[in-house]
Amino acid sequence: MLPEDAVVERRLHPVTSLRRAWAPIAVILGWATHDPGQTQRQLERLTATTLLIGVAVIVPAAALYGFLTWWYTRFAITDTELRIRTGLVFRRAAHIRLERIQAIDVTRPLLARLAGVAKLRLDVVGADKKDQLAFLGEREARALRAELLARAAGFAPETAREIGEAPARRLLRVPPGTLAGALLLTGATWGTLLAALAVLPVLWAWTHSLWTVLGTALPMLSAAGARSVGRFVAHYDWTVAESSDGLRIDRGLLDRTHETVPPGRVQTVRIVEPLLWRALGWVRVELDVAGSSNSVLVPVAPRAVAESLVARVLPGVSVPSHPSLSRPPRRAGGCVPLWWRGYGLAVTDAVFAARHGLLRRSLSLVPHAKVQSVRLTQGPWQRLWRLAHVRVDTGADRTVTARLRDAEEAARLLRGQADRSRTGRRDAVPDRWMAGC
Numbered sequence: 464m465l466p467e468d469a470v471v472e473r474r475l476h477p478v479t480s481l482r483r484a485w486a487p488i489a490v491i492l493g494w495a496t497h498d499p500g501q502t503q504r505q506l507e508r509l510t511a512t513t514l515l516i517g518v519a520v521i522v523p524a525a526a527l528y529g530f531l532t533w534w535y536t537r538f539a540i541t542d543t544e545l546r547i548r549t550g551l552v553f554r555r556a557a558h559i560r561l562e563r564i565q566a567i568d569v570t571r572p573l574l575a576r577l578a579g580v581a582k583l584r585l586d587v588v589g590a591d592k593k594d595q596l597a598f599l600g601e602r603e604a605r606a607l608r609a610e611l612l613a614r615a616a617g618f619a620p621e622t623a624r625e626i627g628e629a630p631a632r633r634l635l636r637v638p639p640g641t642l643a644g645a646l647l648l649t650g651a652t653w654g655t656l657l658a659a660l661a662v663l664p665v666l667w668a669w670t671h672s673l674w675t676v677l678g679t680a681l682p683m684l685s686a687a688g689a690r691s692v693g694r695f696v697a698h699y700d701w702t703v704a705e706s707s708d709g710l711r712i713d714r715g716l717l718d719r720t721h722e723t724v725p726p727g728r729v730q731t732v733r734i735v736e737p738l739l740w741r742a743l744g745w746v747r748v749e750l751d752v753a754g755s756s757n758s759v760l761v762p763v764a765p766r767a768v769a770e771s772l773v774a775r776v777l778p779g780v781s782v783p784s785h786p787s788l789s790r791p792p793r794r795a796g797g798c799v800p801l802w803w804r805g806y807g808l809a810v811t812d813a814v815f816a817a818r819h820g821l822l823r824r825s826l827s828l829v830p831h832a833k834v835q836s837v838r839l840t841q842g843p844w845q846r847l848w849r850l851a852h853v854r855v856d857t858g859a860d861r862t863v864t865a866r867l868r869d870a871e872e873a874a875r876l877l878r879g880q881a882d883r884s885r886t887g888r889r890d891a892v893p894d895r896w897m898a899g900c
Contacts, residue, residue: 472537472548476580476598479536484529538596545585545611547594561615563588565728565752566709567608569721571601576719583608586725586752612708631704631711634772637763641745642698645763646691648739658683698762705775710760724760728752729776730833730859732760734769736824748772751859777830783809783816788826795867797848808865815855815880817865827863829855831887837880839873846870853877 528551536549545564547557566586575581580598587594599607609628618626662683667676699716710724731751740746746769748760760772770782788807795803805821815834818826834855841851851873853865868876 470539470541470546472539474537475533475596476600476603477533478578478580479598480526480529480533482529482598484525540610540614547596557594559585559587559594561611564611564615566723566725567611568723569604569608571719571721573717580604585611616708629706629708631706633702633704634710634775635701635703635761635764635768637698637701637761639695639699641763642701643695645740645745645747646695648743649691649737694762698759701762703761703772710772710775712760724750724776725752730829730857731861731863732773732777732828734766734773734782734826734828736826738822750776751857751861773828777814777828780813780828780830781811782826782828783811785818785824788816788818791850791867792869794848795850798844798850798867803867806866808868810876810879810883815863815865815883817855817863819864819866829857829863831880831883833857834880834884834887837877837884839877841870841873853880855880 532549532551535551535554536547538545538547540546544561545557545559547559549555549557564585564587568584568586570582570584571580572582575598578598579601581601581604582595582597583599583604584593584595596604596607598604605628609626613622613626663676663680666679670676696716697718698714700714702713704711704713708723712720712722712724714720714722729750729752733749733751735747735749736745737747740763744765745763746766747763748769749758750760751758760776761769764772773782774780785807788809791803791806795806802821805819805824807818807826809816813830815829815831816826818824835858836856838854838856839851840854845851845867849870850867851870853868853873853876855863855865857863865873865876
């Protein structure tokens with residue numbers, strides 16, 4: 464183990480000082496925009512000479528602040544932890560245990576890409592907020608990420624530095640045309656447009672005011688467009704690759720993000736089928752990863768390709784087909800008319816699978832080893848129809864529910880799932896990085 468005086472502290476990239484120099488200026492701009500009228504009156508009282516003097520004082524002061532905050536921000540890697548020290552006036556020291564690191568993402572905002580730097584964001588078990596190192600040179604960021612993952616996997620410091628980034632094999636790339644078409648066929652986009660078509664004629668007949676109609680239409684259409692365009696920009700050039708440290712996701716048109724789905728950390732997988740996608744055979748795959756912000760595995764893909772990716776995230780799991788899912792008994796229509804037909808359930812040797820949704824179908828898969836608790840709930844109306852819900856809680860603070868099952872079947876599911884969860888946790892392999900190394 465390294466002695467304390469042998470730990471070498473490192474600084475971030477010098478361009479970080481420019482980023483942090485904006486903080487004082489942002490405070491001033493925020494104060495100015497809070498009360499524009501008062502700000503304008505104050506500016507009218509100042510002469511040109513006073514303004515120049517103010518700028519001559521503020522800009523160097525901001526530059527000095529940026530430099531000092533960069534100078535006093537350091538990080539170091541020991542045998543057991545990553546240490547980050549920040550703060551000019553109020554000091555903060557973060558000690559991150561290496562074995563508790565779940566994922567390390569490399570992000571490159573547009574301006575950072577132009578400057579040749581990148582940001583490391585760390586997902587740590589038990590931490591609600593991500594720690595980050597912003598900014599590092601691109602090569603340094605990737606080398607540091609590889610070293611931290613290697614150390615988290617138990618490699619010696621000397622070996623960890625030599626391993627480098629594990630090679631990856633590309634599995635999927637979402638073409639921009641497919642992504643754009645999928646976004647245009649989502650219910651949210653069409654729902655906003657249909658709402659506009661329904662509301663605007665009524666508003667015109669009621670007010671006969673063109674400005675009122677435009678004032679209502681523009682925000683509604685802008686919201687629909689902004690959501691679609693925003694998701695297109697964020698999901699552009701979505702690529703999934705397989706490596707020994709997990710499935711890697713690269714995405715983004717302006718800001719490029721390099722994420723990793725940690726092996727063995729996935730708690731739930733959801734296969735989502737919007738109504739307008741079904742004719743094209745497209746699905747969306749979402750994830751629940753304990754302690755991580757990773758929520759999408761692939762924004763749109765053919766069902767067969769999506770299922771092959773699910774098999775890599777959940778080894779040994781096959782996705783149940785819709786015909787194999789058992790529906791609730793017909794008397795469930797007394798509790799939820801029509802919509803009960805969208806519910807389904809399948810329990811295999813590997814997963815607890817529950818489906819809900821009639822127009823937008825969502826199939827949730829929970830490996831038995833990831834089940835934290837299982838509950839049976841039954842309201843008075845459900846008791847009248849001899850029905851019950853079976854709720855499965857996962858380590859990502861999410862619940863998957865098998866809805867409106869026969870009460871006797873639900874009781875059997877409750878007992879059987881408890882046994883399957885104990886067996887699954889006993890037989891599960893340890894969650895370790897770089898299992899293939």
